[in-house]
Amino acid sequence: MSEKKNPPSQPRSEEEVVFGDELPVLPIRNAVLFPGAVAPFDVGREKSVALVEDVDNLPGPVIAIFAQRDPSTDDPAAEDLYPVGCAARVLKALKHSSGNYSLILQGLTRIRLEGVVTLSPYMKAKIRRIDEPATEDVEAEALAMSLRDIAKQVIQLMPELPREAGSLIDSIQAPGALADLVAANLDAPVEEKAQLIETVDVKERIRKVLRLLTRQLEILKMRERINSQKKEEMGKNQREYVLRQQLKAIKEELGEDDGDQGDLDGLEDRISKANLPTEAETVAKKQLKRLRTMQVGSAEYTVVRTYLDWILDIPWTQSTTDNLDIAAVRKVLDEDHYGLEKVKKRILEYLAVRKLKQDKKGPILCLLGPPGVGKTSLGRSIARALGRKFHRVSLGGVHDEAAIRGHRRTYVGALPGQIIQGMKKASTVNPVFMMDEVDKIGHDFRGDPSAALLEVLDPEQNNTFADHYLEIPYDLSHVMFVATANTADPIPPPLRDRMEILEIPGYTRREKLAIARQHLLPKQLSDHGLTQEQLEITDRALEEIIDRYTREAGVRSLERQIASVIRGVAVKVAEGETQKRRVDNEDDLHEFLGAPKYTSEVAERTADTGVATGLAWTSVGGEILFIEATRMYGTGKLQLTGQLGDVMKESAQAALSFVRTNALKYGIPKDFLDKSDLHIHIPAGAMPKDGPSAGVTMFTALVSLLTGLKVRHDVAMTGEITLRGRVLPIGGLKEKVLAAHRAGIKRIIVPERNRADLEEVPKEVIDELQFFFASRMEQVLEAALESMPQPTPEGTEEARDGEKKDAEKQPTASSN
Numbered sequence: 001m002s003e004k005k006n007p008p009s010q011p012r013s014e015e016e017v018v019f020g021d022e023l024p025v026l027p028i029r030n031a032v033l034f035p036g037a038v039a040p041f042d043v044g045r046e047k048s049v050a051l052v053e054d055v056d057n058l059p060g061p062v063i064a065i066f067a068q069r070d071p072s073t074d075d076p077a078a079e080d081l082y083p084v085g086c087a088a089r090v091l092k093a094l095k096h097s098s099g100n101y102s103l104i105l106q107g108l109t110r111i112r113l114e115g116v117v118t119l120s121p122y123m124k125a126k127i128r129r130i131d132e133p134a135t136e137d138v139e140a141e142a143l144a145m146s147l148r149d150i151a152k153q154v155i156q157l158m159p160e161l162p163r164e165a166g167s168l169i170d171s172i173q174a175p176g177a178l179a180d181l182v183a184a185n186l187d188a189p190v191e192e193k194a195q196l197i198e199t200v201d202v203k204e205r206i207r208k209v210l211r212l213l214t215r216q217l218e219i220l221k222m223r224e225r226i227n228s229q230k231k232e233e234m235g236k237n238q239r240e241y242v243l244r245q246q247l248k249a250i251k252e253e254l255g256e257d258d259g260d261q262g263d264l265d266g267l268e269d270r271i272s273k274a275n276l277p278t279e280a281e282t283v284a285k286k287q288l289k290r291l292r293t294m295q296v297g298s299a300e301y302t303v304v305r306t307y308l309d310w311i312l313d314i315p316w317t318q319s320t321t322d323n324l325d326i327a328a329v330r331k332v333l334d335e336d337h338y339g340l341e342k343v344k345k346r347i348l349e350y351l352a353v354r355k356l357k358q359d360k361k362g363p364i365l366c367l368l369g370p371p372g373v374g375k376t377s378l379g380r381s382i383a384r385a386l387g388r389k390f391h392r393v394s395l396g397g398v399h400d401e402a403a404i405r406g407h408r409r410t411y412v413g414a415l416p417g418q419i420i421q422g423m424k425k426a427s428t429v430n431p432v433f434m435m436d437e438v439d440k441i442g443h444d445f446r447g448d449p450s451a452a453l454l455e456v457l458d459p460e461q462n463n464t465f466a467d468h469y470l471e472i473p474y475d476l477s478h479v480m481f482v483a484t485a486n487t488a489d490p491i492p493p494p495l496r497d498r499m500e501i502l503e504i505p506g507y508t509r510r511e512k513l514a515i516a517r518q519h520l521l522p523k524q525l526s527d528h529g530l531t532q533e534q535l536e537i538t539d540r541a542l543e544e545i546i547d548r549y550t551r552e553a554g555v556r557s558l559e560r561q562i563a564s565v566i567r568g569v570a571v572k573v574a575e576g577e578t579q580k581r582r583v584d585n586e587d588d589l590h591e592f593l594g595a596p597k598y599t600s601e602v603a604e605r606t607a608d609t610g611v612a613t614g615l616a617w618t619s620v621g622g623e624i625l626f627i628e629a630t631r632m633y634g635t636g637k638l639q640l641t642g643q644l645g646d647v648m649k650e651s652a653q654a655a656l657s658f659v660r661t662n663a664l665k666y667g668i669p670k671d672f673l674d675k676s677d678l679h680i681h682i683p684a685g686a687m688p689k690d691g692p693s694a695g696v697t698m699f700t701a702l703v704s705l706l707t708g709l710k711v712r713h714d715v716a717m718t719g720e721i722t723l724r725g726r727v728l729p730i731g732g733l734k735e736k737v738l739a740a741h742r743a744g745i746k747r748i749i750v751p752e753r754n755r756a757d758l759e760e761v762p763k764e765v766i767d768e769l770q771f772f773f774a775s776r777m778e779q780v781l782e783a784a785l786e787s788m789p790q791p792t793p794e795g796t797e798e799a800r801d802g803e804k805k806d807a808e809k810q811p812t813a814s815s816n
Contacts (some may be wrong), residue, residue: 020059021114021126021128022124022125022127023087023111023127024063025122026041026043026052028041028067029067029071032193033065033067033184034181034184034197035109037180038104039104041104042100042101042103043101044101047075047119048101049100050122051121054122055090061090063090064085064113064125065085065087066081066082067190068082071190077116078113078115082198084112085113086107086110087107087127088105088107089106090103090104091105092104107184111128112127112128114128132200132202133201133202140206143203143207146210147175147182148178150213150217154213154220157220157223175202175206176202178206179202179206183197183205186213188212241296244296274316276311276316279473280311288308290304291308307469310470311472313424315426315428318427319478320387320388320389321387322386323385324354326348326352329348329351330348333381336384337374338514339507342502343502347385351386362430362481363480364458365481365482365499365502366438366482366483366485366499367483369505370486370506371486372552373504373505375484376392376434379434389426389432390426391426391433393422393433395437395441397442398442399442399443399449401449403417404417406468406470415469417452417469419465420474423479430478431479432480433479433481434482434484435481435482435484436484437485438483439485439491441453450492451492454494456481463475506553506554506738506739507553507738508764508765511762513543515558516542516555516559520558520559524562524566528567530566534581535569535580535581535583536580536581545565547742548596548597549561549597551598553622564592564593569581609708610702610705611627612704612717613626613627614627614694614696615717617691617736622735622736622738622739624739624740625694626683629679629680629681629701629702630705632677633677634675634677635675636674636676636677637678638677638680639677639679640681642681642689644689645689645691651694651721654723656702659703659706660673661723666707667792668789669792672706678702680701680702692720692728693718693720695719695720696718696727696749696774696780697717700717700781700785704785709789710785714744714745714746715745715746715783716747716748716749717784718748718750718751719751719774725778726776727774727779728751729751729754733750733754733760741765746770747769749772749774749780749783749784752773752775753775754773758771
């Protein structure tokens with residue numbers, strides 16, 4: 001080390017430091033200028049630009065540089081600046097096309113801000129130069145040597161610094177100047193650098209610089225050790241990770257970053273804001289921690305990232321507010337659907353309870369009824385009335401259990417089930433969730449989806465629904481599930497037990513007319529671009545369509561027929577017809593719909609003996625059923641045709657046995673089967689038929705055939721028979737009565753024990769029909785045949801004996 005000791009002020013010439021006690025002030029942001037340092041600065045603020053442009057008019061090219069305390073302050077005052085700064089010489093000023101300047105400044109000496117002289121057009125201030133005391137003691141030299149050694153170590157660990165940096169350190173002998181040089185190049189906050197420039201005592205300043213420089217040296221050493229370990233362990237995968245990270249940084253610089261796809265910090269922020277349940281949040285944070293250690297291009301990375309997205313995308317707490325105005329809900333339901341009072345009543349009951357008890361769990365409803373009665377559209381109407389989101393899932397033909405519960409994440413392309421996917425699309429925890437066609441779920445070797453629904457559709461269990469993909473309990477208790485089905489039989493009993501079944505029967509003739517007038521006709525006119533000023537379809541025409549062109553429980557076919565009429569008129573309008581078209585009668589309909597498809601066959605089919613009209617229940621509503629019996633030469637056989645099921649065949653056998661038992665009572669010879677065969681046929685032979693409710697109809701047809709007495713043409717009947725002659729109750733009475741009403745039947749014979757079921761039949765239908773309630777077969781014959789068969793003398797004696805033995809005398813048929 002050289003023996004020559006120079007004070008720090010000696011390397012700077014006297015010419016450079018000559019200035020008065022008043023200087024223009026240039027505030028700088030995020031930087032501190034030290035004496036002896038040469039540094040570039042960009043100048044863009046209005047006052048700063050004015051100062052630079054006035055530099056040539058100053059007595060000398062020296063300005064005062066003070067660092068700002070808050071870099072966001074655009075027009076700093078004296079209190080916004082650090083008190084100690086640096087007098088600087090403007091070496092070069094370069095003006096840009098934008099009007100801004102780039103300056104190269106050389107720090108001269110420390111100065112203290114004494115007070116502001118003026119603020120316009122730029123700040124001028126009184127300053128006092130701070131002369132650096134001479135330092136020639138051994139301690140200062142020792143501190144300078146330590147600083148020089150550590151600075152060289154830092155330079156060696158920073159390859160981005162030029163090689164000349166080490167020589168520059170050696171060339172500066174003055175301890176104060178050395179401390180300023182190192183401080184100017186330290187990577188430290190402005191606050192710490194401002195403390196260094198305010199420290200006049202050289203030894204204290206060197207100590208502070210040593211502390212900062214030692215900290216930076218330790219950081220560099222730690223980085224070096226980490227880099228060494230990385231180099232030792234780095235293989236192909238690690239190199240790929242580093243390259244991808246560099247590629248990500250390059251894309252960010254170019255503005256081509258793919259956003260949240262690679263932004264794990266964004267994921268962490270989403271997790272903190274998602275308000276997840278404790279268990280879900282724990283799983284999400286654990287998966288995010290795994291994600292940080294993976295390579296972006298690996299397959300496992302994509303799986304975990306997708307899983308995290310699903311956790312964050314499904315709703316955990318978001319909900320919609322229910323519309324608790326019962327009158328408004330009733331109005332919406334009435335606007336969307338005509339009739340269906342039972343379902344509307346149930347929705348209003350739920351709403352009333354919800355109003356009184358806010359934490360009421362969502363109901364599990366099953367709308368059961370034939371096609372076309374509005375089950376699916378009723379679900380949308382419920383959601384609209386309650387102010388909830390609506391989501392529909394069709395379960396028809398679903399065979400795989402994973403469709404409900406999802407796939408486990410070990411499978412390629414795994415996804416959550418339809419339930420969780422539906423909740424994501426609904427984006428709330430309390431939607432109206434419609435599960436359409438729940439009776440048409442299949443099952444095979446892949447599992448039974450209906451069994452997977454047992455947990456979903458159970459209010460006591462679905463608050464912890466477990467999807468195989470999520471593997472986190474999910475609360476479905478706030479969801480209002482609405483299932484639809486055409487028949488209840490295919491639904492497994494455990495699943496049926498979990499749902500509240502609301503039966504929706506077919507519509508009456510009057511209801512169909514009201515639906516066509518209020519809903520179908522306006523909708524089809526709008527869909528086809530016509531107005532009521534161009535087309536009028538009268539109630540008479542609508543009734544004709546209902547009676548002679550459709551025969552269904554719902555209104556789908558009715559809507560299609562109305563659409564056909566409107567399309568026919570649309571063609572006329574498109575061809576230039578301007579006169580209003582009025583569709584009023586059968587002739588008008590014939591032009592658009594052709595010949596009527598349905599006519600009343602009741603009178604024709606019951607014109608002969610051995611023909612009776614029965615009532616049947618089908619999945620699409622009730623139907624009338626004609627049963628024909630004939631007799632031919634033979635050996636006493638009974639032949640049954642018409643695709644009859646086993647139960648219906650047994651009913652025919654029971655009817656024949658009862659006739660044979662009571663043949664004499666009905667005036668039938670005992671040996672009527674000795675040289676005869678009987679044939680019972682039910683037309684519409686292509687349609688399978690089964691069930692016990694045709695027993696009374698078969699018995700009546702056989703008695704009519706064997707006695708020669710005709711069955712009344714306006715009578716239909718239903719009921720199961722026994723060998724003792726009793727009439728047992730049947731199911732589906734409402735649908736059967738509506739079918740008889742549609743077919744023009746006037747009198748209906750039903751079992752006595754079904755009397756209470758008539759409460760479900762609309763009043764307007766009951767008023768137009770005559771009901772006979774029978775508990776024994778004799779009562780059926782009295783109401784069905786044109787006249788009662790007369791017993792033979794032998795039969796009269798048998799009947800008299802039977803009356804003596806029968807303590808329970810049954811009343812004759814009654815009517816309603």
